[in-house]
Amino acid sequence: MxxxxxxxxxxxxxxxxxxxxxxxxxxxxxxxxxxxxxxxxxxxxxxxxxxxxxxxxxxxxxxxxxxxxxxxxxxxxxLGLRVRDPKALTYTPVLVVFAVAALLAAAASWSASGAILPVKVAEDFIAFSMVILAMLKLRDLDGFVTMFLGYDLLARRSVTYARIYPFAELGAGLLMAAGALTWLSVPVALFIGGVGAVSVFKAVYIDRRELKCACVGGDSNVPLGFVSLTENLMMIAMAVWMLFAH
Missing domain, CATH: 3.40.30.10 (Glutaredoxin)
Incomplete structure (x- = not known):
């Protein structure tokens, strides 16, 4: 022994x-x-x-x-174990948000109807994702604004827009989750999602810049790229869907 x-x-x-x-x-x-x-x-x-x-x-x-x-x-x-590098880039924060939002959407569907309805889950998933992401941005609004100014085209013209963005995202997400005031939530989501998508696409795929994404707040190490673009495309898709479905 x-x-x-x-x-x-x-x-x-x-x-x-x-x-x-x-x-x-x-x-x-x-x-x-x-x-x-x-x-x-x-x-x-x-x-x-x-x-x-x-x-x-x-x-x-x-x-x-x-x-x-x-x-x-x-x-x-x-002991041969990995040691986390606090400066390393990672998509983990965004993936966690999406996973939690998906679970919340499934739970909400089950609570409301006793079943997991794919369309309802998809709608709530996007709405809940928007709300959670907005909350993370609002933890440190100044930090978010500073990082957001690094790539968003409209924010560079108006810092006020950068400060308003998380509130607009939060409001649109809440209205979409409630299915209320579609006439307001749809244009807001289309606008901020459209500007965001164009800004990310230009910064990453045209200018080839290596930046961090402000999507989960200004203190994140999330790289600006496909996942960041997905956030904006989801908002656009949700707005278009609600425009025709509601």
């Missing part, structure tokens, strides 16, 4: 602060089958003394077989 692997973990556990990265490192070590000697740094003075003794700038710190591995990310690398 092989001897259980052991590790020593130093982490901050204070009255007003428990280091989350220390907890994550502890959970990861346990998950990988290590017996952990969990040593708490209970005061700021104790933490500073530990850092000075070992010549490190941060805690937690993991030691395996007497060798310092480092913090949580260093531990992941040591």
């Amino acid at each position: 092989s001897e259980q692997k052991t590790a020593v973990l130093y982490r901050m556990v204070m009255d007003k602060h428990v280091c989350p990265w220390g907890l994550r490192a502890l959970a990861l070590l346990h998950h990988r089958g290590y017996r952990v000697d969990d040593r708490w740094l209970r005061t700021r003075e104790e933490t500073d003394a530990f850092k000075a003794e070992h010549g490190v700038a941060t805690t937690p710190q993991v030691f395996i077989d007497g060798v310092r591995i480092g913090g949580h990310d260093d531990l992941r690398r040591h």
Whole structure:
């Protein structure tokens, strides 16, 4: 029978602060089958003394077989696991929005009729997507405006349009979900979706610029491209459908 692997973990556990990265490192070590000697740094003075003794700038710190591995990310690398790059481009935020909107649409259809009706689900999916995306933009309106100005053709002519855009998207999405005031929601969705589609197409496929999309807010790492174009095309499709269906 092989001897259980052991590790020593130093982490901050204070009255007003428990280091989350220390907890994550502890959970990861346990998950990988290590017996952990969990040593708490209970005061700021104790933490500073530990850092000075070992010549490190941060805690937690993991030691395996007497060798310092480092913090949580260093531990992941040591174990052969991927470490997230906060600057890496990813479509994950938009895909999560679309997945949640689709589930909400299916749930709404089931609640209303006891069945998942494809047409109703498709309508609500687009409307719910618009509402969620607008909400993400409104978390940090100034950040959204700054990123949006990087590629939207109309926003570059009028910063006011950039500030109004999330509210217009939110309003149109809510009206479409409610099936109300089609005379207002349809032209709004057609306008902002049309301008957005043209702007994204020009920036990405004509000018060949590498930009980040403001679709989920101004702090995102979503690349401007096909997914961004899809958001605008969905708005246009929804508006055209409602124009004829309602």
